[in-house]
Amino acid sequence: MIEVDIESLGVRGLNERFHRLPPDTNERAWKLTNPKGAHALAVGLDRPLTIEIDGHVGYYCGGMNKQAEITINGHAGPGLAENIMSGVVRVKGNASQSAAASGRGGLVVIEGDASSRCGISMKGVNIVVGGSVGHMSAFMAQAGHLVVCGDAGSHLGDSIYEAVIYVGGDVASLGSDCIEKPMTEKHRAKLKRILAAAGVSASPERFRRFGSARQLYNFKVDHAAQY
């Protein structure tokens, strides 16, 4: 395990050190201390690293991640794991707004609560939130799964495309073109796999499924004259 004090190395020094690692690096296990809310920690990684960060992180931690498994022992600021491609970003505490925004793949686990706009414009990432999410979550979500074990704030899934949302608690309100859909055995099995991958224990039986009514984004020939 390689230990790095973020305050003494600086954010740029830290990220450069990660980016210089060769594909077959042996320096795979890292522990970062003293984040003190710094922005853009461990961003743009493309190596199978295991990184633990002790403390609270600022904006964009784990952004654009590929392959790496990043665990934050604290809370995360806005834009956690933004545009994640693969790998895992896990927060033991809460995450601020726009967590996993536009993520294309991989897994983002927020063990506490996530704020507003969680999973905004997600494009394939799986997101598991142990607690609740704020308003406008999964706004314009295109693909992937958002799993919320607690409650969802207002306008959930507004203008959603083909992403799937599972909610264990209450939903304050649904956004435009987002509807509840039947929860079949197939969906429960899928949800069980995602929860297991996230290491979050929750019974799939109590979840409801939400997705697109497909009335908003489909081209309709009846309306051709209006375009």
Added chain:
Amino acid sequence: MCGIVGLFLKSSALEPTLGKHLSAMLSALSDRGPDSAGFAIYRNPAPRGSIKLTLFHPEADYGWDHLVRELSEETGTSVRGEPRGSHFVLTAAMPVETARHWLSHHRPDVRIMGVGDCIELYKEKGNPRDVVRRFRLNELAGSHALGHTRMATESAVTTQHSHPFSTGLDLCLVHNGSLSNHNRMRQWLGRHGIDFQTDNDTEVAAGYFTHLLGEGATLEEALKSGISDLDGFYTFAIGTKDGFAVVRDPIACKPAVLAETDEWVAMASEYRAIAHLPGAERSRLWEPSPATVYSWKKH
């Protein structure tokens, strides 16, 4: 962008170091607002029957001593003052309106930044790190304070357009965001006797709260009304003589973090500003919910 910070002490043990902590908080958010910075600090209550005014004049060697002497002689009252950077804190044994009236007639080029029993309000163009140094914020003791680092988007970069804004006694407001209905609101408030010094949107919000508090609303009631009357994006932090409050608009795009320990309550646009406070790592830390008023009051 902009950055806002607030620090409200629950225990008097930390009061001598309030300025030092606020200075570190503002410096931590310099890159959120490099155009100007300002802060309001609640300290040294004026003696009974006296009022404290923070004044500003752009001339470096402005004749403050002369102003003190003249005001004292002409009104026959005790007046004293202390310069701090480009500002001057005047303590005068007279009603507020007497002081305001005298200044507007005899020193029309002197700006009144803040007025009250406890408030002192300092703001200026420049990088926040330099601004706090120029005002020697480090050495100021007090009970609570608010600050702002400005990246101007809405009106000019001048000292007058910097935050905090104060339109009422011991009231001040810092704002991250922008309001969209401030012109109409300014007209409406103007008809209700609220004076504005600039065309800035945040000054309108400060005036709005001053108006409601003047009508008898509590701070919490005034802020709740603001959620429906003020249109735009905002995280506000508000200071009064003995209170401190935070509120975000219902969309809550503008960031905010609150932290609380047994000794203090801190608010900031980002955790970076809070991280260096004593006991921050053990504080209760949360993001204020949209359209929800959080307030604290001195016991």
